[in-house]
Amino acid sequence: MSKVIDLLGRVSKLTGTDFPMPTESGDSLPVNITLIGQPQQNLFGVLNNIFGGFEHLDRALMRGYRCKVLFGESEKAVIMHGDEYDETTYESLADSLCRLDRTGIPAICELTFHLEVLKSFQIQIIASDNDFEDVDWEKVLMDSDYCFFTLSSTALLAMSERKALRNCLLPDIKDALGIVLTNDHLILDDDRADIDASLEKFFGDSVPYFRIPERKEGAILRKMEELADEVENLRELRKKRTDKLLLSKAVHEVELQMEVLSSNSERLDEAIELLKEKAKSLPARKESACRRARMQYTSKMKVDATERLSRFHRSLMEKIRDEVTKGEDVAEMQSILPPYIGEQWDKESEKVLKDIRVSAEEMQRDLNNYVEKDIRSYIESGADMQTVDYVFRLTDLYSRSEFRADANTFKFEEKKDDTKLKQCGVIASGIALVLLSHPIIGAAVTVYGSYKVKQTGRKAFIETNRQSLIAASEDMCGEIYDDMIVWIDGVIASIEKKLMLCIEECYQKMMDTMVQALNNRKSDQSDYAGQNNALADIREEIKNVME
Incomplete structure (x- = not known):
């Protein structure tokens, strides 16, 4: 058992907090790619631009959805509607997504494609129609080897996008983050310099960005192929990121518990x-x-x-x-x-x-x-x-x-x-x-x-x-x-x-x-001194591991 898992288990016993246990990722597994954006940015269109084969799904929606894209010997599409799963064709899936779009029911689907390039990747699409408030960022950060975040070149960096990037992605996954600019063909060449300046001001020069439709043919796919060659390094970065997130959460829970147990009458x-x-x-x-x-x-x-x-x-x-x-x-x-x-x-x-x-x-x-x-x-x-x-x-x-x-x-x-x-x-x-x-x-x-x-x-x-x-x-x-x-x-x-x-x-x-x-x-007149001492000790252990 790793030191991190041991610490999380002990904190859970002391505070009653449940922690998601980090999973070991073998080097032979596909690279986990997460593509996040808003549904009107046509995330399926982004995939179609990268791989081809998604023509039937290449349309913008207005409601949020989640979709997993996998390699498979046989091609199939599965959609979840309420508690029911239906297997369908890609053509019917597009129509079903549009019908769900009208009903306002979040769609969850899984697509299996027989594309050789997908053997190296497992892609999770998250389209949020709620200003990214419905995204489980902790899960995204722990499950992703690399994350692409989409922005529209015609409406760059809205407030909700700035908040998601600044608060949820840049602090923890900046080293495994790429920006995809959709609707880039609608931008005049004279305006492109202003867009580049805005991106550089917000991201600096450490985050790469890609344009859809692509001006450099195959740029995103080449980046993904590079990621497949760097899977060992990506997994190590992901493990460190996951450990940091979980241990930070553990320290927070311990300190809250200590505060509660040592509270005085004035605080109450x-x-x-x-x-x-x-x-x-x-x-x-x-x-x-x-x-x-x-x-x-x-x-x-x-x-x-x-x-x-x-x-x-x-x-x-x-x-x-x-x-x-x-x-x-x-x-x-x-x-x-x-x-x-x-x-x-x-x-x-x-x-x-x-x-x-x-x-x-x-x-x-x-x-x-x-x-x-x-x-x-x-x-x-x-x-x-x-x-x-x-x-x-x-x-x-x-x-x-x-x-x-x-x-x-x-x-x-x-x-x-x-x-x-x-x-x-x-x-x-x-x-x-x-x-x-x-x-x-x-x-x-x-x-x-x-x-x-x-x-x-x-x-x-x-x-x-x-x-x-x-x-x-x-x-x-x-x-x-x-x-x-x-x-x-x-x-x-x-x-x-x-x-x-x-x-x-x-x-x-x-x-x-x-x-x-x-x-x-x-x-309650109980003496919690002993439990407070145990909490203080484990807090120091966690901080030492984090250093």
Whole structure:
């Protein structure tokens, strides 16, 4: 066992902190390349420019995604949608990514290419649409042998890019970092000197940069081939970087623990007073958090579902008009159209439900992080950061469990009365279908489809000329569309109600837990001198190793 792993294990026992254990990287493994940027910079286009073979994916998106690119004897593309994995073709993957782009669901995919040059590399693409706040920089720094960061030549070094580079990459991986400038063909030659001056001012002369489209053919690929020849040195740099990151984190955790254990009454009183002040405005903060969560989650969910229905409605009517105009037997179409329309809307209902379910599951996974991050921001606002760190460390010391609302944990299941659904029809009943994994959902959609076809078909499709058939189809589709919108409103309103309740309870529980932790510490008369001495000793050991 290495000295670093031994130290991390001992710190973990003393502080309760979990550390990601560094992995040993053999020299024969592929070079780990990470390509990071924003989705509008077309990161697949960067790969296509370097290797070729990515033509079908060469398009800019607006939503974030993660993609691993590997060598394989057989070529395949796998995409993750919610908790489902689907194997697809590269052509279909591009379309799927664009569909996910519209729904706002982060895409995760894996591509295997039979390109000889990829035998030496494993490429991780990270496209962030959240100003790089969603990037696990610690993992990037520990897993990457070399990192390429993309910037657009037409909008150089935005604030979020400066922050990511200055705070997360340049301090630790400057010796294994390259800059890729996209959209370089849009820059006039007269402006290029200004861009070069800006880059030199920010990076100095220690970070190489490359242009896409490339002015020097194959420059990035040649750099990558150089990296493959330097794999032993890259792995050594990566190991040192990983050790430094983990040991720095260990020192930080040890010092926080020492501060908590040796805190005096005055420090505790300051922390308790801080929480008392924050508690006064907690109701307003809850309301604000609910409003922002509504905009971030359910409002967007509703817009996406409504836009999907509108696109489907238009597409279906265009197809019906075309078929009716070209069809020879009007009488046959008069009998075929009602069940056909009902069947098409029935299928679309299932697709809309699937999208809502996936979005809701994504929201559920993100909810804890959302609340914890938001309440920490609330406590930090206008407060001394040392006191804030002290409050959270003390809370963690006295309560190892995660903050969650017990009584209203966010789940998408509710008991429904199947009889009532059948009597009223899904839409007419006004019942919101939130049971997104319940068996009754299939029956409910079927009830909805047959109910609309039966009721509308009897009264709308009497005339047998082409124009009246189109008009009757428009009426039927319009009625179903209007009812579907009401149905979506009900579904999302029910999800939103549960979401708001869950956020409010999470906020209250987190605040109560912090107050309780401080009170527990105030009444705790235990002598922590022995543990403090052990912490001080291991801190010195770590600092000696880091030197």
